[in-house]
Amino acid sequence: MLAENLKLVQQRIQAALAKRKNKELLTGNDVILVAVTKNHPPEVITESLALGVQNIGENRVQEAKHKQEAIGKQGYWHLIGHLQTNKARQAVAHFDLIESVDSEHLLAAVDKEAARIGKVQDILLQLNIAHEEQKSGLEKEEYLDLLPKLSQYPNVRLRGLMVIAQKCDDIEETRPVFAAGYRAFARLKQQFPKIDLLSMGMSGDYPIAIEEGANVVRVGTALFGQRDYTLKF
Ligand SMILES: *Cc1c(COP(=O)(O)O)cnc(C)c1O
Secondary structure (H helix, E strand, O other), X not given: OHHHHHHHHHHHHHHHHHHOOOOHHHHOOOOEEEEEOOOXXXXXXXXXXXXXXXXXXXXXXXXXXXHHHHHOOOOEEEEOOOOOHHHHHHHHHHOOEEEEEOOHHHHHHHHHHHHHOOOOEEEEEEEOOOOOOOOOOEOHHHHHHHHHHHHHOOOEEEEEEEEOOOOOOOHHHHHHHXXXXXXXXXXXXXXXXXXXXXXXXXXXXXHHHHHOOOOEEEEOHHHHOOOOOOOOO
16 A cells, blocks of 8 residues: 555656756755655554655654654654744754754754754754745744844754645645745755755645655655544654
């Protein structure tokens, strides 16, 4: 089941890449597939790794910690959910990439915790482009204020941006959001030439995100089916 789903997702990724228009220069021709394993048992991570999926996405620090204790930490772990400042220490301990940095306050906390253990923590800044009420992410003004301050936080390394589109009936409606994400990435790369990751797209909309320039997609349901919210970690 997972093997078949994975094959289908990989085919759709390739098809979307073929439709992409002139975005290779900035985000390349490879897409990192992050298997989002939240609310699934630890075994699905082991199965994913065995099938060659190296990138694992979790949205809660506690759940990721529990799973790493159960199966060991293999692969490259992405934190994709909102992070509270008081969990920064554990996030830095358990994740290779924190995709959801959405305030200077959080950035400062991550920097401090990374310094404490002698790590340089890779991060993405999460932008709120879709403006859906419950979604976190930096607003444009906050983001523009934050950029000049990044150099004050030497224990974080900016790798790029993360964007979540709104939920909608017609996925074509997500396209302008992803296009805006790509434009923001292009501008940011002028300032920070080393950034290399643009994380956009989930099960419902990842082909559109890739067409618009994403090189990281975060896919859960299309790989593992519905999540089981009764699982407790
Ligand atoms: C849960 C989650 C995903 C994966 O969602 P699916 O629709 O199951 O693919 C991707 N990104 C974020 C930020 C999430 O919280």
